[in-house]
Amino acid sequence: MKKKITLLLFSVILSSFAQSKLDLSYYLPKNVTYNKNIPTPKSVIGHEVGEWHITHDKLIYYMKTLAKVSDRIVIEERGKTYEDRPLILLKITSAKNHNRLEHIRKKHIELTDNSTVDVSNLPVVVYQGFSIHGNEASGSNAALIAAYYLAAAQGNQIDDLLKNTVILFDPSLNPDGLQRFSYWANSNKSKNINADPNDREYTEVWPRGRTNHYWFDMNRDWLPVQLPESKVRIKTFHEWLPNVLTDHHEMGSNSTFFFQPGIQSRTHPLTPKLNQELTKEIAKYHAKALDKMGSLYYSEENFDDFYYGKGSTFPDINGGIGILFEQGSSRGHAQETDNGILTFPFTIRNQFTATLSTLEAANKMRVKLLNYQQNFYKNSKSFEKDKAIIFGDEKDAAKAYKLAEVLHRHKVKVHKLKNDFKEGNIRFKKNSSYAVPLNQKNVRLINAMFDVRKSFQDSLFYDVSAWTFNHAFGVDFLKDVSLSKVGDEIKKPVLQEGNIDFKSEVGYLMPWNEYYAPKVLNSILNKGLRAKVAMKTFINGKNTYDYGTIFIPVQNQELNSKELFEFLSERAKDSHLNIFGVNTGLNDGIDLGSNNFRNIKKQKVAVLVGNGISPSDAGEIWHLFDQRFDMRITKLDVSNFKRTDLSKYSTIIIPNVSSLDNIVDSKLKEWTINGGILIGYKNASRWLSNKKFIKLEFSSKKPLIAKKIKFEDRRLFSGAQVIGGAIFKASLDRSHPVNFGYKNNSIALFRNSTLFIKADKNSFNNPIRYTNEPLLSGYISKANLEQLKETVPFKASQLGRGKVLVFTDNTNFRAFWFGTNKLLMNAVFFGDKM
Template identity: 65%
Template sequence: MKKSALLFLLVHFSYAQEAVNLNYYLPQNISYRTDIPTPQSIIGHEVGEWHVTHDKLIEYMKVLAAASDRITIEDRGTTYEGRPLPLLVITSPENHRNLENIRREHIKLTEAGSEDLSTDNMPAVVYQGFSIHGNEPSGSNAALAVAYYLAAGQGPEMDELLNNLVILFDPALNPDGLQRFAYWANTNRSKNLNPDNNEREYHEVWPGGRTNHYWFDMNRDWLPVQLPESRVRVKSFHQWLPNILTDHHEMGTNSTFFFQPGEPSRVHPLTPEMNQELTREIAQFHVKALDNIGSLYFSEENYDDFYYGKGSTFPDINGSIGILFEQGSSRGHVQESENGLLTFPFTIRNQFTTALSTLEAARNMRKKLLDYQRGFYKDTRSEAAGNKGKAIVFGDEKDAAKAWHLAEILKKHQIRIHEVAEDFTEKGKLYKKGFSYVVPRNQKNIKIINAMFETRTEFTDSLFYDISSWTFPLAFDVDYTTVSTSRSGAEITDLRLREGSVTAKSNYAYLFEWHEYYTPKALYKILQKGIRAKAGRSIFSIEGKEYDYGTIMIPVHNQSISSDELYAFLQETAREAHIDIHGVGTGSAIGTDLGSGQFGTLEIPRVAILTGNGISPYDAGEIWHMFDQRYDIPITKIDESYFSRVDLDRYNVFILTNTGGNLNNNIKEKLQNWVKKGGTLIGYRNAINWLKKNEFISTEFRKTDIVAKNVTYEEQQDFRGAQVTGGAIFKAETDRSHPINFGYKNNSISLFRNTNIFMEPDKQSYNNPIRYTDNPLVSGYVSEENLEQLKGSVPFKVQQSGKGKIILFTDNTNFRAFWFGTNKLLMNAVYFHEFM
């Protein structure tokens, strides 16, 4: 090392270890109340000296609420790990005394008849959210200083700020992830801070603190609202309809600081232009604030405002302004970067500074923001009125639960839904009462409805920060179409999923079709009880009712429990799984008798999944969540670090999900031997490439190399980015007689795809039970070159290997917990692999 470089490093080591002082963050042009506790007095260290743990963060917020008449705190529930999800409301004491009236007046501004409602003295509402990615901790640590500033700052400027704003303060959007990362950073912190990038402190172990308990990226869940953290904050959002919502993140260590607006060409077309104009105006307050402290920054590049499931974009379809902040991350306490030593306190100060500049913008632009919100909903009402008499109906005549879960999401977004007045058929699809819902288009939140139900295949830009399509009825695999509102019955205020039942007690056998979403849950409970069950591989009719492929048959005789006990148990199971089980008095059927060999014996699934380094925690977490939360089926998570010591014979199904291809040879050999002895290995997405490379499979793939023509060096990044299939929806034809498609009633299915893996179909047509059509694009972006490769390819294959099987999925059937419509493909692979 050169002498000058060594001197530079030593100087900055000394600087990095200097004691942090709260004044480093706080503006010094105002005074602070001495009766308000500082963060250090409660959490035991200065802000930025250590990473605050979630318990200490919340304890400080509770203390502030008790000490300050400017703050109240609301308990909104808990995370999967039981951590609290509080919301602070920060405003002047006078506003607090009139808070509910302020909220009602604010909501009234978005309703019809608000034209005469004056905004001259109406407070604006700002929702400030911090660190939805737990290992991007500068936001939540800055929340300590911001909350203190708002509680303790005094003077005319502070009074004016609090009189004119209601601040909804969410100090930790991801408590479980924040706690996980704080533990990592603090347990690896040295007394002598070490900025070396190779230091263990900056390389957290898998899965890292970014995600929540089930390893979900929660900043993709604002629209699907499948997670408890999302549900409480979306409820708070709709309860208040804030004018600005801020979302404080971090990015790579060598980056500086980003604030919106993002890429101008990557704004969703449903977002009004005025939204972006106001975003640019707010940005000038950040410019001034960051200039004042000498921090580098950038805007209008890299990030976009397209997917409405992100915290910074979700507000844009709701009459609000979403603001994304991205701070270069120290990922610990101090780290080398291209911009010099990046200290944790420095990252906190930038987040603190822009949190305050947001409030300053809201105060100065208060009336403009309120008037924009009123205008947004005035335009929305005009759009909705143009749809008077029109509605969307969706449902599945065979599966009430899927349709119910979609209706549940709509209700969480304050969308009115109605039951169908009576069963009817439209465009060849039956919409049944209790299995279908009607969404009138003439209602306040028509823009959210449009965002959730639209299909889009044309775009002004070919690059996307996130997915390019998320059409909800396609994700749920429900039938849907436009109908007259005359089809609707009463509005549903109390949304309840229908209860299941056993239609009649039988002394012969019980049957239930495989269509309902929760049938895998019911079947596991039955098999776990030690009850014998079989699955039918043909369509048959018995006692006047037709039963589809995959129907489950439970004989009454030769079971381990009596017929009375079996009946009682199945009643309980039917209720819990919301399914109907039919008792029959004969085995004689039209088609296949119940004693036929067409009924295959089922064994209880014993499932394991590989986790750890080299595995995508998102994909693994989605599968874990589905098994655990949806179906109550145990799944063993086996880490690659101790995989060599595991007895795989305990399992009959092993899932290898998306991998970067860095798995060791021990895993290869052990899995190969296990499969050849009779195990079933399910490979997802890029795991297929690993399986091919390591000679598990002989599947042929279509080449994806695309040659650039007339593309300059400057354009190469955009050219390559345009070839990424980042998330779009495609149509495939299905063979319903194949076990992988049991439980599906239509001959086609919509699949979510975010890979460029194109498998060649088998020469034998019956080995291609799912095949992309010749015109597969339904919604989203895909390059012309990749679309050509996709046509006629297959997203699913089964290959024999010794006594076992390898099942391949090119696409994610469990995407972000809201792709309900393809969850059963995985469950079919788990339950019916012996039939394939």
């Protein structure tokens, strides 16, 4: 009976909501007049805010309309997404400030360089960004209301705000994801809004709208800066160095509203304590505004400020205050929750309210925030040393360049080396190494990017606990280097063009060390040319060649010697690597006609996608092939697997999975037995083991017994056993094909799983193996660390005429783990030789 009454009440509320006239008065502050010459959102987009989910095209159209009619707004188009949607920014301030906006920007940057600049009359800079997760849509919908308010509101209060504030307003941090989700929510909306959580409206189809085109979580890319959306955002950030940056999100429907500071014991130690104190002071403004409406909220729980790659944390290492907002999500237009019916307009109103409370706080705390920023950079000088860090790879200039490029995007000064030099067994060469002096403005950011941390105040993390960039990019690294080794500053890093030294009538050798070597090999094979891979090392003339060197013979090719030379010359140039002609097939070691040069097959690769597959892991693989190596990869949806002809594929990759249909099992096994190369990641390795594709022995840990743990702390106890993301050292057998192209005998691997595979008793079956002291950076419990030691993150096995290869770790993590990308490429091109 109680359930029936509750459902009846829900129906009444929904009926009232559907029939009542939703208009701007629901959202806007009372007792404020508005300029009638400024168009309302409805007059432009055709519906009231909250009636439908805003599509990205309409959102942009409204922002451009405002910019045309308001002297408070100028609009900048900064770039395009992968799906060719514009990435815009509104600069909002008073008309008088707009007339000297560039002067204000330069003066603002000057205060960070000069501690004597008087900040008392300078505007505060606030960056407000909305819905970086596209299906957390209340943010971008609230941006419509906020932009209207800032353009149309009249009176002393708004005049004072705009006089003292420059607002960098980003209405959609993720255009592609927002468009994907708005389509879903709108196309499943009923005339009679149904708040039943089981309705299709509230259950998006895979991969959902959280992510961008390649299914990346862009709120993890503020520090690595690998995606086009991030690149323009970070450019704006460093051009302005905002005092406050807000990041509007959504969370589970049964939650209320969250604002920071979050759990302060999980704040990164490099963040000044005053940062958290100012965040708490700003929080009082949010609380006051939400109390006025009667909206429930919480603050110092759940979320943290540890990983600097998030929008709410990145400002903290750059002299600003980052603030995360999380609104309980309606996930559509209205939904039954523990707190009653949660309507889409209500979520929008909370986000809008927090937008205004942020601006009020920034305005009233203006001088305090400017002083904090000025002192942040003044105090950064205490972190400076008359030293430099150096990184590079003598055999792979591209990886080092990619790291230098990221530093350059963050306004970190990068220099050449004065000369080549050697440190221990590592050689740093001028053309493939970079120096970063520590006596520069952004030294705290540099320290954060290369941070190594193994002890922590807290054992739980909202995101990863380590991201050390030299490990991620797989480069040789040296710290505390004398500035005497540092050469001239590089204004903009440039990757040198590759070439071929001469035209040969015998053949060409391409070392496999360079990052873009797989791209060239793929184009060679697609051209119908023959290529072979060296299974052993050798010397030809004066050059020493390592395992994995690619040999392209001149004879019996589809192209004549001249055409082959021209084709390879173009590929070398485009891919920034060197290919070497040879005069003789006689080598010191294996000769060019040896059977130890194995033929390489043309690859046609597919990756499983769809329900049961991790979208982010699949997207990283898709992006790697499509964007980095210009390789076609077919996305096979598991829902169509029964009808798919697998015979055309040489390699199939299974990303991290939660479940797979039995049809997938039987078809994949038949395909593999007939000669396919099957590659599985993370939980796919357990699935493949359970389905008898490969025999793996997993290390099972002893159950932990909680002693003196309170009931309220039980989740903290279990959560501490999770590897949320840390970096570990493994030894390499470089003669094994999975390790071709690596010059060092060890590698840094990123790991965020507790899958531990026991090593084989035969050492040659353990080409990658965690060391006895594997932890390089990040958090891992003592129990997990003991289990991890001497286990293996990779296994290869025969199945019929095919091969099954598994990785327990993600070699493509967030597109910035350049150092391990080649492991997957090796599995693709050389899997049949393992």
